[in-house]
Structures are given as C-alpha cells and as structure tokens.
Amino acid sequence: MNVLEFTVLVALGSFVAGLLGALTGLGGGVVLVPLLTIFFKVDIRYAIGASLVSVIATSSGAAAAYVKEGFSNIRIGMFLEIATTLGALCGAFLATVVPTRVLAIIFGVMLLYSAYLSRKPRPRAQRNLPPDPLATKLKMNGSFPSEEGGMRPYNVQAVPAGFSLMFGAGALSGLLGIGSGAVKVLAMDQAMKIPFKVSTTTSNFMIGVTAAASAGIYLSRGYIDPGLAMPVMLAVLAGSLLGAHILMKAETRVLRVLFAVVIAFLGVQMIYQGVTGTI
Amino acid sequence: MPRNWSDQNIEQMVGNLLRTGVTVSALVVFIGAVLYLIRHGNSHVDYHVFHGEPPELRTWSGILHSVFSLHGRGIIQLGLVLLILTPVARVVFAIWGFAAEHDRMYVIFTTTVLVILLYSLLGSGSAF
Numbered sequence: 001m002n003v004l005e006f007t008v009l010v011a012l013g014s015f016v017a018g019l020l021g022a023l024t025g026l027g028g029g030v031v032l033v034p035l036l037t038i039f040f041k042v043d044i045r046y047a048i049g050a051s052l053v054s055v056i057a058t059s060s061g062a063a064a065a066y067v068k069e070g071f072s073n074i075r076i077g078m079f080l081e082i083a084t085t086l087g088a089l090c091g092a093f094l095a096t097v098v099p100t101r102v103l104a105i106i107f108g109v110m111l112l113y114s115a116y117l118s119r120k121p122r123p124r125a126q127r128n129l130p131p132d133p134l135a136t137k138l139k140m141n142g143s144f145p146s147e148e149g150g151m152r153p154y155n156v157q158a159v160p161a162g163f164s165l166m167f168g169a170g171a172l173s174g175l176l177g178i179g180s181g182a183v184k185v186l187a188m189d190q191a192m193k194i195p196f197k198v199s200t201t202t203s204n205f206m207i208g209v210t211a212a213a214s215a216g217i218y219l220s221r222g223y224i225d226p227g228l229a230m231p232v233m234l235a236v237l238a239g240s241l242l243g244a245h246i247l248m249k250a251e252t253r254v255l256r257v258l259f260a261v262v263i264a265f266l267g268v269q270m271i272y273q274g275v276t277g278t279i
Numbered sequence: 280m281p282r283n284w285s286d287q288n289i290e291q292m293v294g295n296l297l298r299t300g301v302t303v304s305a306l307v308v309f310i311g312a313v314l315y316l317i318r319h320g321n322s323h324v325d326y327h328v329f330h331g332e333p334p335e336l337r338t339w340s341g342i343l344h345s346v347f348s349l350h351g352r353g354i355i356q357l358g359l360v361l362l363i364l365t366p367v368a369r370v371v372f373a374i375w376g377f378a379a380e381h382d383r384m385y386v387i388f389t390t391t392v393l394v395i396l397l398y399s400l401l402g403s404g405s406a407f
Contacts, residue, residue, distance in 0.1 A: 004320035007312075036326075043329040056362050057301055060369075064298040074290055078373060078389050085395040092399070100329075139384070208297070208366040209392065215363045216399035220338070222331030226355035227324070230312045233359070237305060 003227065010040060011231035018058065018239025023246070024259045025200070026118055028236050029055045029178045033107060034266035037279055042228065044100045044107075044279060048177030049223030052211050054236040055179040059207035061237060062244060072201040073142045076156065076194065080166045081206055084184070085213040087170025092214035095175050096221055104274030107176050111267030114182050115260045122189070122196070129193055131155045144198050154195050162192040174214035179207040292376075293369055300365030307358030315351025367396050 001009075013035050014028075021028025029051050036047035063072070095103065135141060135156035146152035165187035173180040181203050188199035218224050273279040335341035336356050345353025370393045377385040 001324055002320065003322045003324050004316055006324040007316060040326070042326040045329050046326050053359050053362060056366060057305070060297040060301045060362075060365050064294045064301070072290070074293070074373065075385060078385060078392065081370075081392045082388060082395070085392055085399075089395065089399055139382075209370060209396070212363050212366040213396055213399045216396070216401075219360070219363070222333075222337045224337075224356070224359060225326065225332060226311065226336060226352040226359065227315065227319075228326055229359055230308055230315070230355045233362070234305060234308060234312070237301070 006040070007227075007231045010036070010228070011235040013039070014054070014232045014235035015239040018054075018236035019243045020239075020255070020259050021058075021236075022062075022240040022243025024118075024256045026114065026256070026259060026263070027055075027179050027181050028058065028240055030111065030114055030263060031266060032232065032236065033177060034111065034270055036228075036232075037104070038266070038269050038273065044103050045095075045223050046225050046228055048095065048103075049218045049225065050177075050229040050232040052173075052177035052215055052218060053224060053229045054233045055173075055177070056208050056211045056215065057233050057237045058240040059179060059204050059211070061241060063201075063205045063208060071144050071197050072205045073140070073144075073194070073198055074205070075138070075142075076140050076188070076192075076198075077202045077205045079138060079140065080163065080184075080187075081209050083163045083166035084170035084173070084206055084210040087167040087172075088174035088210050088213035089170075089217070091171035091174025091176075092217040093174075094171070095177075095214075096217075098175070100279060101274045101277055103176070104270050104279040108267045108270030108272075108274060110172065110176060110178075111263050111270060115264035115267065117182055117186070118256060118260045118263075126193055127154075129155050129157060132157050132159065134159045135192075142198070144195060152195070154193075154198070157193040158191050162187045165191055170210050170213070173207075173210050174217075177214075177218075179211065181207055288376075293372060296369055296372055297365060300361065300368060304358045304362035304365065307361060308355050309358075311351045311354030311356075311358060313351075314349065315355060318351060363400075367393070367400070370396060 017028040017031045017035060032051040033047045036042040037044050131141060132155060140156040143151040143153040169180045169183035172183060184203035184206060185199045188194040189196050335345045336352060342353055342356045342360060346357050370389060374386055374389045377389055
C-alpha cells in the first residue's frame with residue numbers, strides 16, 4: 001500500500017468512527033486504536049498517539065458548542081482536571097514501559113466494559129439532594145437549563161470519590177490514548193450525583209485538557225507520527241462534527257446497540273491478539 | 280475589565296478560543312497534508328514496526344526547523360502541536376477569568392492544572 005492509498009483508507013475509517021462516536025455518544029476514540037492495529041497493522045504505540053490527538057480535536061470542537069449552552073460546569077471541570085491530568089501523566093509514563101501485548105489486553109478489557117456500560121440502564125437520577133459541605137466550600141453546586149424551562153439547581157455530592165475516579169479516568173486516557181469519557185461521566189453522574197446532561201458536557205470539556213497532559217509525553221517519545229495522525233485527526237473531526245449536526249434528528253437506539261456489538265467484537269479481538277502476541 | 284464578570288462570560292470566550300484553536304490547527308495540518316501527499320504519495324507505507332519519530336518531529340526546535348524547510352510532515356506536526364496547545368491556552372484563559380472574579384481558590388486550582396500540563400510539555404526530558 002502506498003502513502004496516498006493508506007491515507008484515504010485510514011481517513012474513511014476514521015470518518016465513520018467519528019460519526020458513529022458522536023451519534024451514539026460513546027466517542028470515536030474508543031474504536032480508532034483497534035481499527036488501526038487490527039485492520040491496518042499499525043503498531044499500537046503509533047495508533048495510541050494518533051488516537052489521542054484526534055481526541056483533543058473532537059472534544060475541543062464539541063466543547064466549544066456545549067459551553068455556550070450553559071450546561072457544562074467550569075468549576076467542577078477545573079477542579080477535577082487536577083485529578084485527570086495527574087492520572088494522565090502516570091498513564092502516559094506507564095504506556096512507555098508496559099509491553100504492547102499487555103496494552104492490547106487492557107484495551108480489550110476496556111472495550112468490553114464500555115460495551116457493557118452502554119447497555120446497562122442508568123439508575124434514576126436523585127433530585128433535590130441536600131448540599132454537601134465540601135462541595136459547597138468548593139463552590140461546585142450550580143444550575144442548568146432544564147427541559148421544563150427555567151434553571152434547575154443541583155447539589156454536588158461525594159467529591160473525594162469523584163476525584164479518585166477521575167484520577168483513574170486520566171490514567172486510562174494516558175495509557176490507552178482515549179478520552180475515557182465513559183469513566184468521567186460515571187464519576188460525575190453516578191458518584192457525584194451531577195445531572196446527566198451537566199456530566200456529559202463537563203466531561204467533554206475535560207477530555208481535551210486531560211489528553212493534552214499525556215500528549216506532551218507522547219510527542220517527546222515519538223509516538224505521534226504526522227503521516228498517520230493527519231488523516232485520523234482531520235477525518236475524526238469531520239465525522240464527529242457531522243454526527244453532532246445530525247444527532248438532533250436521528251433515532252440512535254438501534255445504532256447504539258450495533259455500535260456496542262462492534263465495540264465488544266473489537267474488544268475480544270484485541271484481547272485475543274494480545275494473548276497470542278500477534279499485535 | 281468588566282465589572283460583573285461572570286462565569287457565563289468566561290464560558291462564552293472559552294468556547295470561541297477552543298473553536299479558533301481547533302480550526303487553525305486543522306488548517307495547518309491540512310496544508311501540511313497537501314504538501315506531504317504531493318511529494319510522498321507514492322512512497323511505501325509501514326507503521327507495523329515502531330521506530331519512534333526522529334528528533335525533527337518530536338522536539339520544538341526540530342519541528343520549527345522542519346516547518347521552515349517546508350517539509351509536509353513538519354507542517355502537519357506543527358498543526359498537531361497547536362492542537363495540543365489549545366486546551367493549555369484554555370487553562371491559561373481560565374486562570375485569568377477566575378482572577379478577574381477574585382476567586383483565589385480557583386486561581387490556585389487552575390494554576391495547578393497548568394503546572395501539570397507544562398510539566399508534560401517541558402519537563403522530564405520532554406519535547407520542548
């Protein structure tokens with residue numbers, strides 16, 4: 001395969017990944033690394049570098065739209081970014097010493113878990129919780145535009161638990177070159193009882209900063225190859241922007257099931273190739 | 280500086296900053312891509328074995344040198360560096376915003392995040 005053919009094919013695959021990631025809300029980054037390693041036979045370290053760069057592009061692109069709508073909470077995001085960036089540093093350092101086979105297996109397990117999470121019903125949100133002293137001291141409580149109109153206030157809970165989970169989310173992001181939005185949403189929505197819409201948009205807001213923390217290390221270690229990162233970054237960005245644009249009109253339930261099946265399949269593949277050492 | 284500087288203002292401006300950063304870096308990557316594909320479109324591709332990037336594509340001075348020599352790959356790399364710097368700029372901007380609100384606690388939190396980011400970009404025998 002020559003450079004032109006490779007670039008076009010990788011761009012096509014990345015475009016579809018970005019589109020599906022935005023439409024299903026599961027993120028395109030999660031299928032990029034398996035796509036590159038399994039189908040294009042790219043070394044997992046190059047794949048992780050390219051994926052991480054595309055994660056910064058899509059999250060910053062999407063966050064630009066979200067912040068204006070007033071859903072994301074900049075204080076919650078900034079405070080928790082201390083945990084995610086520290087985690088990302090640790091993850092990126094780990095990535096440089098962990099054997100690629102082990103990386104592939106961890107990646108596979110993460111994919112299976114994401115597929116499982118996306119099918120698991122979300123417990124009903126608890127409303128009108130009492131203010132938590134620590135969250136109040138940190139000025140995290142806020143309000144957001146509700147569906148019934150007007151602003152709905154919320155009180156943030158369990159800050160230490162959320163902070164620890166965020167460290168884990170950052171470490172996964174740095175280790176695997178993904179946004180790990182699912183874990184971030186889990187930390188905010190489930191542990192800290194932040195309304196789902198605020199959790200998802202704030203998580204998106206945090207992904208770029210988290211990824212930037214490991215990107216510096218990736219760059220200096222030579223993981224970011226311009227020839228590979230170029231089609232991935234441009235096409236994922238284009239795909240996710242289109243996905244966000246048609247999201248309002250599309251019925252995505254069937255798509256979510258399909259995408260979860262694809263993710264699970266890729267997870268099994270990654271684990272298999274990691275175990276047999278063919279990656 | 281405006282008197283009732285609110286979170287809303289900061290968020291609006293952060294949104295514009297992110298959009299500009301992503302647009303500019305995508306354009307730079309695209310320009311580099313055109314040069315790279317015209318010159319090397321027919322070359323053989325191999326990412327199966329990891330070699331790591333050469334110094335001109337992983338150090339600040341190397342990338343700049345490569346850009347001034349109008350190398351496609353160097354220009355793409357510059358675009359990617361601009362992309363990585365976009366969230367960093369956002370953090371700097373947030374520090375300024377919280378300072379304008381006289382919110383000392385959040386100035387400290389945000390500065391901590393900036394220090395961690397700079398450590399990744401500058402420290403530990405890193406790229407810059």
